[in-house]
Amino acid sequence: MQVNLLEAKNRLSSLVAAVERGEEVLLARNGVPVAKIVPYERARVKPPGAWKGLVARSADWNSAETQAQVENLFLGDGDAPAA
Template identity: 65%
Template sequence: MLANMLEAKNNLSRLVAAAERGEEVILARDGKPVAKIVPLRMARVAPPGSMRGRIHLSPDWDSPETNAEVAALFEASVLRGL
């Protein structure tokens, strides 16, 4: 579907509904295509807790040694300017 700017201004709701139905909606200025109205595809977000049972942590993940190692990595990246 091709719509000029004046038509788009006056019928925006109809044009958006057409795009939502999967129709290609092209906007034109002086008969030349300049833009397209497309439906917004939202990313599906996993609900909280959906990874339960899929992630396994090492028993020492929060040990003083591991924390010191992580802190050293952060400090090294700050010194390198990362």
């Protein structure tokens, strides 16, 4: 269904009801489609632990050497390579 903007302002409730029934509603300006009213979809949030086993990480990610490197990145040690 295509509706011009002036008509859409007067019929917004019925247009939303049409979308809820599964109809496609196009909004037009001077007969030229410019927008579409679509059903709202909630964001899909993955539950905690959904990424378990999907992301590779180094076996030494929590070693003393790695922690020292990270600390040097934040605090600086004067030996950082020039960019």
